[in-house]
Amino acid sequence: RPVVWDLNMSFGTFGQTGSGGSLNSTTQKSQLTHLLHENDAAWPLMSKLMAVPRYKKMYLAHFKTILTENISNSDYLTSANAYQNIIDLAVQADNNKFYSYAQFNSNINSDVNAQMNTASGLTNLMSARSTYLLAQSDFTAIQPSITAVAPSVTTPIIGNTITVTAQVTNTNTTAVYLGYREGDFVPFTKILMYDDGAHNDGAAGDNVYGIDLPITNSLTQYYIYAENNNIGAFSPARAEYEYHSIVATYTTITPGDLVINEIMASNSTTAVDDDGEYEDWVELYNNSSSTLSLDNLYLSDDATDPLMWQFPSGTTIAPDSYLIVWCDKDLTQTGLHADLKFSSNGEDAVLSYDNGTVIESITFGAQTTDMGYARVPNGTGNFVIQAPTFGTNNETLSNSDFELNTDYSIYPNPVNDVININTNNGSINQIALYNLQGQQLMSLKFNGEQQSQLDLT
Incomplete structure (x- = not known):
């Protein structure tokens, strides 16, 4: 698009074109070519673009849209009158204006001499320019017609493939394209559409063009472009500024x-990530009997901003299993590292989707360093502050969890330093020591002895 310069001179007051002399009359200005500098190497942007046939046809398509939507239908005049009314009082009060108030009022329709320039009457210039341009062969040429643009599924599921079809006439059969993207700030990808009967487009040669489109995001923006030997056309006409949209859904947990299942907002000695760092963490637990996909799911520490960090595509959690997410903003490190950090003074922990579905939202208060904020019973209960159970069941062990083999004697009980383990009817091959949270602290191998000791100091 052109670089805007001196808006007060943009409708014909400025007569220089950058090539040759000035445009000295309203007639000359109204008949300025729409392909100015097409063959002028001193203007490389225009000359190089117009040297590519497809770009030239796209340019002509957009130029014709501007012409028909703003000039030939006199829309510019409606806008000009509205703007004139808005600034009328300010113009009357301006003692430094380059023209009189009477000239300001008359210039909508009549040419006005303002110092060294002639300001063309707006309707004089634009009416004549519309007549001139619409008579040019570039704009009398029949454009492709693009209608009945539609996806095969209006609300697809992410991961599925749909077909986009359109009825297109007055086009070259190998010049119909779908442009699509999955975000507001990424370029459109263009792919060829077909009328061959093999792309869910109906019968071959019926002017219905189709193409399969994988849906990998909740929002897909797209447009159709077609061209013939003379000019192109877009649907919608203002593409890529405007576009059609497909809003997809997905399976939610x-x-x-x-x-x-558990949060640690102040970790100084409990557990380290793969880089050996003590960081905040959150533990997720799968209560179900199925493997759960975390695609499209977000984690946040702020209920008012729930879409802070999205789980990487393909992340799953098996039944009755745990998943640790490090909340440290170290996104380049190995493992799951979320772009957030918990406050030990308390805040939120939220699991949700961008369609508004909330899976989990909790608010916790001030936390104690190296203590877990955990559900008890595991996976279903209320939260309590207790010794951490990183990646394991939150429920503490009790004597009822064990069956003691009476062939062994273990003493003293309680113990302060050394514990003795004896057997008369067996042998000692391995001793493992666990804490009350079920975490293994020590494992020692033996050679079938009948007596052994553990130093617990």
Whole structure:
């Protein structure tokens, strides 16, 4: 698009074109070519673009849209009158204007001499320019017609493939394209559409063009472009500024199947990530009997900003299993590292989707360093502050969890330093020591002895 310069001179007051002399009359200005500098190497942007046939046809398509939407239908005049009314009082009060108030009022329709320039009457210039341009062969040429643009599924599921079809006439059969993207700030990808009967487009040669489109995001923006030997056309006409949209859905996890099971917002000695760093972490637990996909799911520490960090595509959690997410903003490190950090003074922990579905939302208060904020019973209970159970069941062990083999004697009980383990009817091959949270602290191998000791100091 042109670089805007001196808006007060943009409708014909400025007569220089950058080539040759000036445009000295309203007639000359109204008949300025729409392909100015097409063959002028001193203007490389225009000359190089117009040297590519497809770009030239796209340019002509957009130029014709501007012409028909703003000039030939006199839309510019409606806008000019509205703007004139807005600034009328300010113009009357301006003692430094280059023209009189009477000239300001008359210039909508009549030419006005303002110092060294002639300001063309707006309707004089634009009416004549519309007549001139619409008579040019570039704009009398029949454009492709693009109608009945539609996806095969209006609300597809992410991961599925749909077909986009359009009825296109007055086009070259190998010059119909779909442009699509999956975000507001990425370029459109263009792919060829077909009328061959093999792309869900109906019968070959019926002027219905189709192409398969994988849906990998919740929003897909797209347009259709077609061209013939003379000019192109877009649907919508203002593409890529405007576009058609496909809003997709996805399968969401049932609340309760996946839970935030434990949080540590102040970790100084409990657990380290793959880089050996003590960081905040959150433990998720799968209560269900199925493997759960975390595609399209977000984690946040702020209920008012729930889409802070999206789980990487393909992340899953098996039944009755745990998943640790490090909340440290170290996104380049190995493992799951979320772009957030918890406050030890307390805040939120939220699992949700961008369609508004909330799987889990909890608010926790001030936390104690190296203590877990955990559900008890595991996966279903209320949260309590207790010794951490990183990646394991939150419920502490009790004597009832064990069956003691009476062939062994273990003493003293309680013990302060050394514990003795004896057997008369067996042998000691391995001793493992666990804490009350079920975490293994020590494992020692023996050679079938009948007596052994553990130093617990």
